[in-house]
Amino acid sequence: MTGDELPDDAELTDAQRFQLAVSSIRDYAIYMLDINGNVTTWNNGAERFKGYTEEEILGTHFSRFYTEEDRQAGIPARALRIALTEGKFEDEGWRVRKDGSRFWASVVIDPITKKNGELIGFAKITRDVTEKQQAATALAQANAALFQSQKMEALGKLTGGVAHDFNNLLAVASSGMDVLLAQHPELQGSRTLDSMRRAISRGASLTQQLLSFARQQPLQSEEHDLNALINDFESVLRRAGNSSIQFKIQIDSNTLPVNIDAARFETALLNLVVNACQAMPEGGHLAISTNRIRLKEKAVNNLPAGLYAEVRVSDTGIGMTPDVAARAFEPFFTTKAPGDGTGLGLSQVYGFITQSGGEVVIVSEAGIGSSFSVYLPAVESNAARERNEGRLDIETVLIVDDQLDLLEVTAELFRTLGYEALTATSGAEALAVLERTPIDILFSDVVMPNSISGVELARLTREQYPDTKIILASGYPLPGLSATQGGVAGFSFLNKPYQLSDLAKTLRSKA
Structure with a gap:
C-alpha cells in the first residue's frame, strides 16, 4: 500500500472511519480549533461554504470568517468564551467567504476537553442557512x-x-x-x-x-406630465422653505405622463416639502427628483409590476425612528408641539396617492434625514407606445456615486447613449433599487466613504443578480484599490476620468 492509498475498510480504525466520514460531508462545515481559535482540521463542506482549501486555512484564526464589524466587536472571542463557560455556543449571523461575499450561517461551537477537564480545543459546525433567513x-x-x-x-x-x-x-x-x-x-x-x-x-x-x-374624495384625473407640473409649481415649492435650506430639483429628462388630479398632486407635493422644511429648523438640504422606473411585482408594497413615475422628496433633517415612520401616515398622528400641526398633512398625501393607484414609501433614520418616494402608474400615449415598440431592447443602468454632480453628469451621459438611467448615492440605496427594479447594468464608484464600497456592492450584486453586468470606476489606480478594497478582479473597470469611447467599449465587452 502506497502512502497515497487508503487502507481497506477492514483495516480502518474507528478514528479513521470517523475522520473519513467528517471529511466527506459537504452540507456542513465541520472543523476543529485549538485553544486559541486557530483552525486545525478542515472538511469538504467547510471548503465548499467558505472557499478556502485546507492548505490555505490550517493554522489561521477562525475570526477571518467573521465580518469586520463583528471582529471589531469581539464576537469571535466571545463565542469561544461562552462555549467554554456554558458548554456550548449557538448563534446565527453573517459570515464572509474567501471572495468577500457573505452568507447567513447557523453556528455551533463545543469545547473539547480531556477526561481531567483540560481544554484541548473546540469543535465547530457551520450550516449555510441563507435561503431560510x-x-x-x-x-x-x-x-x-x-x-x-x-x-x-x-x-x-x-x-x-x-x-x-x-x-x-x-x-x-x-x-x-x-x-x-x-x-x-x-x-x-x-x-x-x-x-x-x-x-x-x-x-x-x-x-x-x-x-x-379615506380615499373618498372625488378626483378630477387627467393625463399630465409630472415633470411639467413640478416645473410650473417650482416657485411655490421654493417659497415653502427659507434661506437656510438649500433647495434642489432634479428632473428626469424624459416626460413622465400619469393620470392625476393636478391640483391635488400639487397640494400633496407641497405637503411633503413643508414637512421636510419643518424637519430642518437649523437648515439643511432638500431635494426633489423624478424618475421613470420599472418595478418588479410587489416590489413596492402591493403595486403590480410595470412602469411608474417616481417623485422623491428628500431632506437632511431630524429624521424619524422606525416606530414614528410606521405611524407617519395615520390621521392626527404628529410629533409636533400642540398647536403646531393637525397631523393630517401626510395622511392626506397617502390617501390621495393610493386613491390615484400609487404608493408612498418612507425611508428615514433619526438624525440623518427622511426620503418620501411617491410612485404613480405611468401612462403612454399611442404615439409613445409606437415609438417604444421598437425599443424593447433598451437597457436600464443603475449609477452609484456619492458625488451628486458627477452622478447627474454620468446619468445624462448614459441617457445620450440610449440607456434608461437610475441613480443612487450609496451602496445601501443601490441595493434597495436592485431589489425592486430590474437592472441590466450596475455602474458604481469604488470608494464611497459613508457606504459599503463599490467592490462589496459589486460582489453582493453578482451573488444576488448574476445576470447584471457590473462596471466599476475610480480615480484611484488599480494597485491602490487592490491594497485597500480587496481588488476588482472579475469586474470591468474604468479609470476616472474616462472618455466616451472608453465607456462605450466597456459597455460592449462581455465582462
Whole structure:
C-alpha cells in the first residue's frame, strides 16, 4: 500500500472511519480549533461554504470568517468564551467567504476537553442557512406590509365615516345660520355669527382632509406630465422653505405622463416639502427628483409590476425612528408641539396617492434625514407606445456615486447613449433599487466613504443578480484599490476620468 492509498475498510480504525466520514460531508462545515481559535482540521463542506482549501486555512484564526464589524466587536472571542463557560455556543449571523461575499450561517461551537477537564480545543459546525433567513425576512416583511395595509384600510373606513357624519352636522349648522340671518337681517355682520361661520368653514376643510385620507374624495384625473407640473409649481415649492435650506430639483429628462388630479398632486407635493422644511429648523438640504422606473411585482408594497413615475422628496433633517415612520401616515398622528400641526398633512398625501393607484414609501433614520418616494402608474400615449415598440431592447443602468454632480453628469451621459438611467448615492440605496427594479447594468464608484464600497456592492450584486453586468470606476489606480478594497478582479473597470469611447467599449465587452 502506497502512502497515497487508503487502507481497506477492514483495516480502518474507528478514528479513521470517523475522520473519513467528517471529511466527506459537504452540507456542513465541520472543523476543529485549538485553544486559541486557530483552525486545525478542515472538511469538504467547510471548503465548499467558505472557499478556502485546507492548505490555505490550517493554522489561521477562525475570526477571518467573521465580518469586520463583528471582529471589531469581539464576537469571535466571545463565542469561544461562552462555549467554554456554558458548554456550548449557538448563534446565527453573517459570515464572509474567501471572495468577500457573505452568507447567513447557523453556528455551533463545543469545547473539547480531556477526561481531567483540560481544554484541548473546540469543535465547530457551520450550516449555510441563507435561503431560510431570506425566506423568514421576506415573510416578516410581507406580514408587516399586510398589517399596515389592513390598519390603514380600517383607519380609512373609520375616518371616512366620521367625516361624512361630521359634514352632515356642519350642513345643519351652516343652513341654520342662513335661516337665522334671513329671519333676522339685523344680525348681519354680528361678530359672533362671523366667528361661527369661520369655524364651520374650518370644520369643512378638516373633513375634506379626512375624506382625502379615506380615499373618498372625488378626483378630477387627467393625463399630465409630472415633470411639467413640478416645473410650473417650482416657485411655490421654493417659497415653502427659507434661506437656510438649500433647495434642489432634479428632473428626469424624459416626460413622465400619469393620470392625476393636478391640483391635488400639487397640494400633496407641497405637503411633503413643508414637512421636510419643518424637519430642518437649523437648515439643511432638500431635494426633489423624478424618475421613470420599472418595478418588479410587489416590489413596492402591493403595486403590480410595470412602469411608474417616481417623485422623491428628500431632506437632511431630524429624521424619524422606525416606530414614528410606521405611524407617519395615520390621521392626527404628529410629533409636533400642540398647536403646531393637525397631523393630517401626510395622511392626506397617502390617501390621495393610493386613491390615484400609487404608493408612498418612507425611508428615514433619526438624525440623518427622511426620503418620501411617491410612485404613480405611468401612462403612454399611442404615439409613445409606437415609438417604444421598437425599443424593447433598451437597457436600464443603475449609477452609484456619492458625488451628486458627477452622478447627474454620468446619468445624462448614459441617457445620450440610449440607456434608461437610475441613480443612487450609496451602496445601501443601490441595493434597495436592485431589489425592486430590474437592472441590466450596475455602474458604481469604488470608494464611497459613508457606504459599503463599490467592490462589496459589486460582489453582493453578482451573488444576488448574476445576470447584471457590473462596471466599476475610480480615480484611484488599480494597485491602490487592490491594497485597500480587496481588488476588482472579475469586474470591468474604468479609470476616472474616462472618455466616451472608453465607456462605450466597456459597455460592449462581455465582462
